[in-house]
Amino acid sequence: MVIVGAGFGGLFAARFLRHAPVEVTLVDRTNHHLFQPLLYQVATGILSAGQIAPPTRDVLKSQKNTTVELAEVTGIDVAARQVAVVRPDGRPLTLPYDSLIVGAGAGQSYFGHDEFAEFAPGMKTLDDALAQRERIFGAFEMAELEEDADRRQAWLTFVVVGGGPTGVEISGQIAELSRRALTDNFRRFDPAAEVKVLLFEGGKEILATFGDRLSEKGTKALQKTGVEVHTGSIVAGVDADGVDVKGPDGTVTRYPAKTKIWAAGVSASPLAKILADGSGAECDRAGRIKVKPDCSLAGHPEVFAVGDMMNLNDLPGVAEVAMQTGIHAARTIRRRLNGEEPQPFKYRDLGSMAAVSRRRAIVSFHGVRVSGFLGWLMWLFVHLAFMTGFKNRFKTLISWSLSFLGRGRTERALTRHVG
Amino acid sequence: MVIVGAGFGGLFAARFLRHAPVEVTLVDRTNHHLFQPLLYQVATGILSAGQIAPPTRDVLKSQKNTTVELAEVTGIDVAARQVAVVRPDGRPLTLPYDSLIVGAGAGQSYFGHDEFAEFAPGMKTLDDALAQRERIFGAFEMAELEEDADRRQAWLTFVVVGGGPTGVEISGQIAELSRRALTDNFRRFDPAAEVKVLLFEGGKEILATFGDRLSEKGTKALQKTGVEVHTGSIVAGVDADGVDVKGPDGTVTRYPAKTKIWAAGVSASPLAKILADGSGAECDRAGRIKVKPDCSLAGHPEVFAVGDMMNLNDLPGVAEVAMQTGIHAARTIRRRLNGEEPQPFKYRDLGSMAAVSRRRAIVSFHGVRVSGFLGWLMWLFVHLAFMTGFKNRFKTLISWSLSFLGRGRTERALTRHVG
Numbered sequence: 001m002v003i004v005g006a007g008f009g010g011l012f013a014a015r016f017l018r019h020a021p022v023e024v025t026l027v028d029r030t031n032h033h034l035f036q037p038l039l040y041q042v043a044t045g046i047l048s049a050g051q052i053a054p055p056t057r058d059v060l061k062s063q064k065n066t067t068v069e070l071a072e073v074t075g076i077d078v079a080a081r082q083v084a085v086v087r088p089d090g091r092p093l094t095l096p097y098d099s100l101i102v103g104a105g106a107g108q109s110y111f112g113h114d115e116f117a118e119f120a121p122g123m124k125t126l127d128d129a130l131a132q133r134e135r136i137f138g139a140f141e142m143a144e145l146e147e148d149a150d151r152r153q154a155w156l157t158f159v160v161v162g163g164g165p166t167g168v169e170i171s172g173q174i175a176e177l178s179r180r181a182l183t184d185n186f187r188r189f190d191p192a193a194e195v196k197v198l199l200f201e202g203g204k205e206i207l208a209t210f211g212d213r214l215s216e217k218g219t220k221a222l223q224k225t226g227v228e229v230h231t232g233s234i235v236a237g238v239d240a241d242g243v244d245v246k247g248p249d250g251t252v253t254r255y256p257a258k259t260k261i262w263a264a265g266v267s268a269s270p271l272a273k274i275l276a277d278g279s280g281a282e283c284d285r286a287g288r289i290k291v292k293p294d295c296s297l298a299g300h301p302e303v304f305a306v307g308d309m310m311n312l313n314d315l316p317g318v319a320e321v322a323m324q325t326g327i328h329a330a331r332t333i334r335r336r337l338n339g340e341e342p343q344p345f346k347y348r349d350l351g352s353m354a355a356v357s358r359r360r361a362i363v364s365f366h367g368v369r370v371s372g373f374l375g376w377l378m379w380l381f382v383h384l385a386f387m388t389g390f391k392n393r394f395k396t397l398i399s400w401s402l403s404f405l406g407r408g409r410t411e412r413a414l415t416r417h418v419g
Numbered sequence: 420m421v422i423v424g425a426g427f428g429g430l431f432a433a434r435f436l437r438h439a440p441v442e443v444t445l446v447d448r449t450n451h452h453l454f455q456p457l458l459y460q461v462a463t464g465i466l467s468a469g470q471i472a473p474p475t476r477d478v479l480k481s482q483k484n485t486t487v488e489l490a491e492v493t494g495i496d497v498a499a500r501q502v503a504v505v506r507p508d509g510r511p512l513t514l515p516y517d518s519l520i521v522g523a524g525a526g527q528s529y530f531g532h533d534e535f536a537e538f539a540p541g542m543k544t545l546d547d548a549l550a551q552r553e554r555i556f557g558a559f560e561m562a563e564l565e566e567d568a569d570r571r572q573a574w575l576t577f578v579v580v581g582g583g584p585t586g587v588e589i590s591g592q593i594a595e596l597s598r599r600a601l602t603d604n605f606r607r608f609d610p611a612a613e614v615k616v617l618l619f620e621g622g623k624e625i626l627a628t629f630g631d632r633l634s635e636k637g638t639k640a641l642q643k644t645g646v647e648v649h650t651g652s653i654v655a656g657v658d659a660d661g662v663d664v665k666g667p668d669g670t671v672t673r674y675p676a677k678t679k680i681w682a683a684g685v686s687a688s689p690l691a692k693i694l695a696d697g698s699g700a701e702c703d704r705a706g707r708i709k710v711k712p713d714c715s716l717a718g719h720p721e722v723f724a725v726g727d728m729m730n731l732n733d734l735p736g737v738a739e740v741a742m743q744t745g746i747h748a749a750r751t752i753r754r755r756l757n758g759e760e761p762q763p764f765k766y767r768d769l770g771s772m773a774a775v776s777r778r779r780a781i782v783s784f785h786g787v788r789v790s791g792f793l794g795w796l797m798w799l800f801v802h803l804a805f806m807t808g809f810k811n812r813f814k815t816l817i818s819w820s821l822s823f824l825g826r827g828r829t830e831r832a833l834t835r836h837v838g
Binding site (some may be wrong): 031045048054055061088089136145183190411412415 | 463464469471472507510556560561564602605818825829830831833
């Protein structure tokens with residue numbers, strides 16, 4: 001059988017099948033399993049790339065029935081039951097399958113404004129996060145060079161678009177950075193006094209999925225950290241020097257800002273449409289393929305779509321859904337091998353959480369809503385628990401101790417040219 | 420005053436002047452102080468970039484008399500006493516000085532064969548080390564794709580040119596990697612059995628500066644780790660698919676190898692020649708500027724050249740010389756401010772060391788020669804001691820514990836395209 005994607009969906013499916021009587025080929029275009037929820041910590045210099053991206057081969061090394069194939073999927077022929085891939089050396093290859101699990105994730109969506117991408121990149125891959133790191137720390141370097149006060153302020157203004165967990169976490173960390181980690185680093189400006197972090201959210205509140213009470217607590221914590229929160233604000237234009245934002249009253253305001261980060265929307269992997277076209281299934285507005293209750297495709301009980309790229313009861317695009325649907329698809333395959341009937345997927349909601357600032361997080365879990373330091377400890381525990389590999393857990397705990405108890409960001413070396 | 424370069428020479432000069440009644444401008448084209456002796460550990464996935472490259476601004480943040488300028492030096496006019504730089508935004512700037520310390524280091528030298536550089540890059544900057552990391556781990560990925568046995572063997576053959584400490588350390592670590600860290604990671608080959616690491620040294624022994632006895636011990640330890648040591652072997656040709664090596668008997672042998680690393684020679688920064696042309700001083704064959712006994716230039720007691728780019732009594736190009744000459748130049752400037760005469764530089768030889776393999780190093784110190792585990796403990800202690808910043812020391816110790824007591828390499832995420 002073939003699994004496409006080494007994210008939470010694909011990796012957990014592969015691990016579930018470690019003792020099953022199947023030959024598994026796991027295909028991914030990168031060599032690593034990426035812990036996406038912590039990408040923002042790579043972007044803000046807390047964690048190194050390797051800490052959130054263990055090599056897939058290494059994670060699965062003792063699983064003898066599994067081969068990891070580094071290749072990019074270019075097509076899936078559900079009628080002929082084969083996956084077309086291109087390897088890094090350019091050679092095409094066809095992987096036949098009896099069962100297929102596709103967990104190819106989602107990319108950034110600009111809601112029809114793809115021209116924003118150049119100036120407000122998103123953060124979905126390790127490369128994205130490393131590029132954001134260069135942009136964020138590079139902006140401080142550029143500010144230090146700038147004699148003109150207005151132009152310097154534009155370098156010291158950071159715009160984050162989107163008030164979901166990712167937008168909240170990255171804006172909180174940029175504020176923490178300027179208020180604490182970069183103290184005394186510059187001679188021509190004071191980061192704590194001059195940096196502005198602006199968070200724009202189109203809806204009426206940030207962290208809307210957490211409910212009003214936590215949303216309000218999150219907003220207050222974020223403001224205390226130094227983030228200006230603008231709700232009911234649609235980003236209508238983005239260029240090299242700033243953003244144009246349509247406020248709740250309909251007027252458009254210009255905010256000069258050199259660094260913009262897009263965290264406002266996702267769009268499913270193009271493989272969702274390829275699967276839909278091949279099987280006659282439908283895609284929703286976010287490009288996610290609609291699946292049957294057991295995560296398989298209509299008319300193709302041997303093909304499963306899992307995680308961010310599929311739509312089942314409008315479940316959210318979070319790691320927890322990807323893991324559970326990946327495991328469910330794998331379990332269904334094993335049941336079929338045993339001659340058992342498939343069962344519908346049931347989501348066990350383990351709650352959601354967002355780390356708003358240093359030592360403060362909000363957590364929503366079965367109606368229990370926790371915020372502040374206790375929430376942060378829960379956030380810490382859960383993220384360590386779902387991290388892959390003892391060594392990465394241990395090193396991450398050390399990095400967090402140094403960054404959150406102390407002040408430092410150790411991953412600040414710029415490698416590309418600034419500017 | 421101006422200091423050019425944030426390496427061991429420049430940084431230690433700046434720190435020495437922290438209480439001196441001078442305004443210091445430290446210019447570097449990168450944002451970090453690089454711990455060059457550990458670059459090979461970044462290349463082989465043991466350490467992250469940030470662990471050996473703390474931001475220069477952060478190191479000097481509490482030193483109020485010092486400004487760090489991110490810029491590339493394009494010229495030095497010793498007659499007019501000014502340094503010409505270009506900032507990352509492209510704007511030129513002129514920095515006048517009363518005193519100047521230049522510690523711009525050295526790059527790789529190919530002894531007139533610059534065409535080798537494309538296929539056998541060196542390892543002098545953080546970018547170099549990260550690119551080597553992609554090449555080394557990428558080669559294993561390419562081997563896993565290759566069905567042809569000969570072509571696979573070429574991907575699994577690593578050539579290191581140059582038997583000095585850097586060449587020995589990187590070849591030892593690649594061998595460790597294949598023998599221990601990558602066990603069970605691949606399905607189409609066994610790294611421990613099939614990887615070849617070839618070290619070519621033109622002279623009659625590797626680690627020649629350590630003396631015959633340690634050189635022999637180092638050779639044996641390296642061979643035990645799995646490195647083939649070829650002495651008296653001149654690399655006469657390098658291309659995409661391998662190297663041509665002229666052996667001690669004069670015959671040329673072809674070694675197919677996809678990954679080649681150059682660690683064979685250094686050439687001083689072009690600033691050495693610019694200083695020489697301006698002051699009438701001479702450069703030696705390696706491009707190093709000859710300086711007076713106090714490290715200043717003849718006729719220009721206000722200009723000092725320190726570290727790898729200068730030649731004083733043919734001192735070796737090691738971190739220890741750079742630190743001590745940097746401090747000496749800074750001390751001479753302070754003495755002059757106090758109306759005291761300059762003194763000649765005296766090198767305190769703290770010995771030299773090379774980590775041959777996991778838990779084995781050779782150390783030469785005032786005629787005392789140590790090898791094996793005790794040598795490795797000394798290596799460990801000295802490297803931690805000279806590392807900048809408590810946090811980097813602490814994290815590095817953790818990484819070493821995990822990599823040298825355990826088996827892991829946590830920094831293996833490939834970000835660019837493999838191949």
